[in-house]
Amino acid sequence: MTIDSDHPAPKDAATTDRPVRRLGLATPGDAELIRVLPVEAPVSVEVCGIGYAVMMATPADLEDYALGFALAEGLVDTPAQLNRVDAHSIEGGWALRLWLAPERAALALERARRRVGESSCGLCGIENIEEVLRPLPPVTARLEVGRAAIAAALAALTAHQPLGRATGAVHAAAFCAPTGDILCVREDVGRHNALDKLIGALAWAGTDPATGFILLSARCSYELVEKTVRAGCSLLVTISAPTSLAADRAAAAGLTLVSLARTDSALLVSGALD
Template identity: 90%
Template sequence: MTIDSDPPAPKDAATSRRPVRRLGLAVPGDTELVRALPVEAPVSVEVCGIGYAVMMATPADLKDYALGFALAEGLVDTPAQLARVDAHPIEGGWALRLWLMPERAGLALDRVRRRVGESSCGLCGIENIEEVLRPLPPVAARLKVGRAAIAAALAALTAHQPLGRATGAAHAAAFCAPSGDILCVREDVGRHNALDKLIGALAWTGIDPGGGFILLSARCSYELVEKTVRAGCPLLVTISAPTSLAADRAAAAGLTLVALARADSALLVSGDIA
């Protein structure tokens, strides 16, 4: 697998500095300052030379995003099936070009052509409502995680969010050991993108998502449940509440879902926690 970025992504691709004015509300007085904002840019995803989707994302960790996106979309099953990734800045955004190994390219191209030629309900890789509700594979991994481990991961998360601390406007997806130690974090303005980046990073390094749990600084929508289940992770913890469909899908797939996680409490939505 080769990764190209020509020219290379700038080190500050994740943030942009902007002059702003802090307004005094409860206390009179304004302050002029320079504030870091997270970069949000269109990322055009192409598969084997054919346009697949345009995502709004932070153009950092695009190698991880490419693999995580391909895994989530079912374009590949393993990192070895992704032959090449090219990431290039273009006018108005970025181009992310994925090239698949021959054994996957034909299937993927057929799917891409169907997506281009048919109406879509607006979800990546989904052509109709029936596909949204198709059964998920049951989660096979089993993991014992205690409440103290969840609390420890929550307490440590902020220290692993440089983009979030700098801007106050980025989501984080963290992979945690059963002890609660945070092993890997990826950030993005989009919660789905952050999770795709995390799943891609784990896949590149050969870390089994079934051996730990995922912690998200986001509302738990059904897509995040689907991505977690398809990655093979048995436990998802989110800081905000789940949607009804997310809760239903988690329960049906055997995913333990903990939501509204705070320092002092959390909601057990599905599954079991010791």
């Protein structure tokens, strides 16, 4: 796989400075400040020269996002099937162009023609509810993770969120060792995008998601369960609560789901944990 280096996202593309006024509410006194905001920009995803989606995302780690998006959509099964990624700054946003191996290109073009959705959840182009609720592949990985490991990962997460600390307005997706050590983190204004970036980064590195667990700073919607299961990870920990469909889908697939996770308590929604 090759990545276009002529127009890479600059290091500061993820944030921007904006003048704001801090208002005194409980006590009088205003102040003029410069606030760091996360960049939220339209990213046009093209696959083999065909427009596929326009996603709202933070233009950082776009090569990770490209692979994670392609894996989530079922456009590729392995990194080797993504031949090239071109990321270009364009008027009003970014263009992310994915070039697939010939054996995957025909599938991508057919999906693009049938596409009816706009979220990278692996369900785009689906035309009825039965297909949306089709069974997920069962989770076969088994991982020994203790409660202390989850607490350790939660306690360490903030230190791995530079965008989050600077802006207070982005989601984080972290891959953690069974000991709770955080091995990789990706951030984005979109919780789905953050997880796509993380899965893409793991795939580029050749790291099997089955060897650790995923920790998310976001509300646990069903799309995040779907992405985690399809990635082959057996344990998902989320700081916020799950939706009913997320809980049902996790249980049906055999995914261990821990939500409302804090350093001192958590909810075991599905599966088992020592």
